[in-house]
Amino acid sequence: MRKTKRTPAGTALTNTIPNLFRLNNRLLSAGDRLVAELGLTSARWQILGTVAAAARPQPVAWLARDIGAHRQNVQRIVNELATEGLVSFEPNPHHRRAALVVLTDKGKQVVEDAMHLQVP
Template sequence: MNKTERTPEGIALTSIFLDLFRLNNRLLASGDRMVASLGLTIARWQVLGSIIAADRPQPVAWLARDMGANRQNVQRIVNDLEKEGLVSFQPNPHHRRAQLVVLSSKGKQTYEAAMSLQVPWVNEMSDGLRLEDIETMHRVMSALLEKLDGHGDVEEQS
């Protein structure tokens, strides 16, 4: 097959990508609405979750890497969270300028409140879906993420 023609799998995957873009936009909007009463956005909630998921305090660059996000965007969000008392900065014994981000008790309470809002929402979203289908979708998404992580940008491949 010609390199400029999509394979049947490529056509199917392109269709899924377009649906994923629409799904992502709707998930972001729904998440923003869900946590707005807590003073959060989906981006702030994601950063709080990344801090909690880390096994120890990390600098912003590491949080951004783990999230697959832009360091400058995560830094801006962390700065906002710090102003609101949801996180604090601690000295990093391994790097003088890259401070460690630590969740405050208010930040932990806010994150837990967001997660308590998420439980009924995600249960409703999963209603009627088969667990096997969800697990298959997760495996496919993980494989695609691995391919993207291993291949870099399209421009780099040209």
């Protein structure tokens, strides 16, 4: 197998990637600890925040695209959030099978509580 020669910039980026992975894991762990008392994880908080930040209700596939996640993973978490009454599904006038995800009042309160925990 031929060894590919990297540019100095390519080598620097390659050496930075493990640090980015570690940083990501630390951010997720810190987020999990921060919102645990609300019954959330970083993943659930991320999805609730994405729903809250959207200009209008979106289907799961769009939410997944916005956060760069797999639709199936987002669907599983959205279903859990719906079971807990944090989001609900509304009919999508543009697609019969892809319901729109909407925060409930309880979901809005949890997002607000999470953001208050995050501010300090």
